[in-house]
Amino acid sequence: MKSLGHKMSIPVVLLLVNLFLSHNLIGQVSAYKHTEAFKLGFYPYPGSAYRSASGEPGTEYWQNRADYNISCQIDTANHMISATSELYYTNNSPDSLRFLWLQMDQNINKEDSRATSYDNTLSHVDTAFVNPKFTNGYEIKSIYIEIQGRKYIPRQVLSDTRLQVWLQTPLASSGGKLKLIINYAFKVPGNGGVSTRVTHAKTPGGELYQTTHWFPRMCVYDDIQGWNTPPFLGPGEFYLEYGDINYSVTAPANMLVVGSGELINPSQCFSEKELQLYKLAKESEQTVLIRSPYPNNSKINKVWKFQIKNARDAAWAASAAFTLDGAKINLPDGKSCLALSAYAKGAKSVHEVWKHAAQFTKASVEFYSRIWSPYPYPVATAVAGFTGGMEYPGFVICLGVGPTGPGVWSTINHEFAHTWFPMIVGSNERLHGWMDEGLNTFMNDSAAIAFNNKELTLVDTPKPGPVSVDTFAIDGLLAEWNQDPIFNQHDVLGRDVNAVYDKPAFALHQLRNNVLGHERFDAAFREYIRRWSYKHPTPWDFFRTIENVAGEDLAWFWRGYFIHSWKIDIAVKKVSFLKSSSLGTMYNSIQLECLGEMPMPVEVLIKLNDGTSQRVKVPVEAWMRGELHYITILNEKPVTEVRVDPDNLLPDTNRKNNNWKHE
Numbered sequence: 001m002k003s004l005g006h007k008m009s010i011p012v013v014l015l016l017v018n019l020f021l022s023h024n025l026i027g028q029v030s031a032y033k034h035t036e037a038f039k040l041g042f043y044p045y046p047g048s049a050y051r052s053a054s055g056e057p058g059t060e061y062w063q064n065r066a067d068y069n070i071s072c073q074i075d076t077a078n079h080m081i082s083a084t085s086e087l088y089y090t091n092n093s094p095d096s097l098r099f100l101w102l103q104m105d106q107n108i109n110k111e112d113s114r115a116t117s118y119d120n121t122l123s124h125v126d127t128a129f130v131n132p133k134f135t136n137g138y139e140i141k142s143i144y145i146e147i148q149g150r151k152y153i154p155r156q157v158l159s160d161t162r163l164q165v166w167l168q169t170p171l172a173s174s175g176g177k178l179k180l181i182i183n184y185a186f187k188v189p190g191n192g193g194v195s196t197r198v199t200h201a202k203t204p205g206g207e208l209y210q211t212t213h214w215f216p217r218m219c220v221y222d223d224i225q226g227w228n229t230p231p232f233l234g235p236g237e238f239y240l241e242y243g244d245i246n247y248s249v250t251a252p253a254n255m256l257v258v259g260s261g262e263l264i265n266p267s268q269c270f271s272e273k274e275l276q277l278y279k280l281a282k283e284s285e286q287t288v289l290i291r292s293p294y295p296n297n298s299k300i301n302k303v304w305k306f307q308i309k310n311a312r313d314a315a316w317a318a319s320a321a322f323t324l325d326g327a328k329i330n331l332p333d334g335k336s337c338l339a340l341s342a343y344a345k346g347a348k349s350v351h352e353v354w355k356h357a358a359q360f361t362k363a364s365v366e367f368y369s370r371i372w373s374p375y376p377y378p379v380a381t382a383v384a385g386f387t388g389g390m391e392y393p394g395f396v397i398c399l400g401v402g403p404t405g406p407g408v409w410s411t412i413n414h415e416f417a418h419t420w421f422p423m424i425v426g427s428n429e430r431l432h433g434w435m436d437e438g439l440n441t442f443m444n445d446s447a448a449i450a451f452n453n454k455e456l457t458l459v460d461t462p463k464p465g466p467v468s469v470d471t472f473a474i475d476g477l478l479a480e481w482n483q484d485p486i487f488n489q490h491d492v493l494g495r496d497v498n499a500v501y502d503k504p505a506f507a508l509h510q511l512r513n514n515v516l517g518h519e520r521f522d523a524a525f526r527e528y529i530r531r532w533s534y535k536h537p538t539p540w541d542f543f544r545t546i547e548n549v550a551g552e553d554l555a556w557f558w559r560g561y562f563i564h565s566w567k568i569d570i571a572v573k574k575v576s577f578l579k580s581s582s583l584g585t586m587y588n589s590i591q592l593e594c595l596g597e598m599p600m601p602v603e604v605l606i607k608l609n610d611g612t613s614q615r616v617k618v619p620v621e622a623w624m625r626g627e628l629h630y631i632t633i634l635n636e637k638p639v640t641e642v643r644v645d646p647d648n649l650l651p652d653t654n655r656k657n658n659n660w661k662h663e
């Protein structure tokens with residue numbers, strides 16, 4: 001059934017005779033303003049040669065590039081990492097650059113860091129982003145610039161987690177290159193909580209290091225902001241340039257090192273038997289135990305060499321206590337890659353679940369590769385560490401050492417979905433957290449549904465996604481509808497994580513289920529991934545892409561869900577059984593009212609007293625002329641019941657006014 005048109009738009013309602021049924025159900029004043037909801041001029045800037053109006057990278061789109069060669073060493077006696085990084089920077093921008101900015105994220109752990117003060121806006125130290133055992137941050141030994149055969153020490157200005165490096169001669173636009181050589185060290189702070197990213201602690205089998213944000217990384221210079229230099233405060237994680245990262249970790253020989261990308265010297269790191277099992281795992285659907293913990297300390301060192309291409313970052317972990325499992329991941333077009341999981345002996349219940357982690361990794365990566373786009377790296381490694389859950393390219397850390405942990409499956413699934421956002425699609429998470437966490441949470445829901453009642457649930461319970469409004473209400477989101485709008489800087493939303501995670505995910509489910517339909521939404525979402533793989537999209541590029549591919553003006557939707565926190569409240573206002581003077585027949589007139597600020601398409605279930613029922617789909621255009629909409633049912637029988645949103649799909653803030661029944 002379809003809606004019979006707009007308010008007062010058909011002749012049948014021109015001469016109304018209200019016979020005997022009229023129920024005015026509500027006296028609430030509508031907050032809805034149709035001219036606000038459908039206001040013109042949504043986009044703040046038109047398309048350009050850099051970013052096209054259709055949401056694609058423009059013909060002159062550019063981004064800079066950062067490649068790294070890093071060698072580092074762990075000093076386990078002092079928990080120090082010392083390293084040399086060679087950073088090869090290419091300036092593809094149309095501007096020559098007189099200085100560079102680097103992210104110095106280890107400085108978050110200094111006692112006087114801005115993040116320390118930012119953390120104090122929360123009351124609990126256990127979830128702080130800064131380890132209360134402060135360190136000195138990065139200890140820079142030397143910095144050299146190498147450009148066109150010249151080598152010099154540049155002038156440097158340190159400001160919290162940012163370092164400015166002044167060049168003696170500007171770096172040329174459109175392809176100018178230089179090399180930055182940095183010798184540095186930092187102390188790994190111990191016993192970090194669930195929100196800290198870099199830490200070490202004892203496990204029953206030995207010390208475990210999770211080493212992240214461990215090298216000075218180039219800030220992004222882009223066509224939107226120029227240099228992106230927000231300080232690292234904790235929530236806003238990534239905005240980094242793409243490049244190839246080669247790194248080596250020198251560690252005591254009894255330690256196992258796992259990291260982003262592929263181990264390129266396995267024959268020098270594994271015993272002969274382990275090497276055989278490592279190769280076997282690459283071909284095995286079942287989990288292969290590659291290596292067990294090494295109990296003995298070692299005086300000699302081993303060098304582990306890794307490489308990850310086209311990546312924004314790299315992280316690694318090391319411990320003698322690690323068990324290493326592996327299994328084959330099947331990718332589209334007959335390709336494959338390797339799932340690894342490394343976990344140390346901890347509480348029995350957690351340890352038992354981690355035995356399934358290679359299969360969780362395999363299932364998650366296979367699912368997203370099939371649905372959206374293929375996983376791009378040769379290895380996907382999950383590590384049981386101290387952080388609640390944290391993603392890096394090809395490498396995730398999930399809580400797995402203490403006596404309890406969050407659902408290992410749901411955490412691994414969430415963290416590996418970050419491969420697509422923000423590792424493949426490199427949005428600016430320092431500013432727009434929802435483009436990474438929200439899109440990711442949306443993807444997780446579909447995976448959780450796909451895996452529901454399957455083998456994985458036997459060992460761990462997937463988190464149900466906020467697909468139905470019931471879950472949404474359970475999550476407390478509905479009650480918190482007055483929360484901060486999604487369209488805010490990530491760090492500003494630090495207290496209101498729903499605005500970064502579940503609310504944007506829920507909005508995308510709404511867009512997919514209730515506005516565009518699965519076919520149009522999925523094509524648009526997939527196209528967004530394709531267009532912006534290894535590039536830097538803005539929210540406007542996302543909005544424009546979805547609109548252009550789906551062929552729908554969605555300004556009202558972005559406005560309501562993302563820019564503002566508009567409420568949805570659609571009510572039955574009045575039901576009348578009338579006689580049409582022109583047709584001479586009886587008909588039912590059902591008056592709906594949009595009471596919230598946000599218009600939405602809605603389905604209405606109508607029952608008649610002859611026992612029949614019908615569903616009417618009311619499109620969003622029903623609200624273009626104002627808050628009232630009439631559904632006309634030409635029938636000699638009166639309506640006995642009306643239910644707005646009968647399947648409970650909309651986050652309607654007041655469901656009490658959704659139903660009408662003839663008494």
Ligand SMILES: [Zn+2]
Pocket residue numbers: 414415418437440
């Ligand atoms: Zn996340």
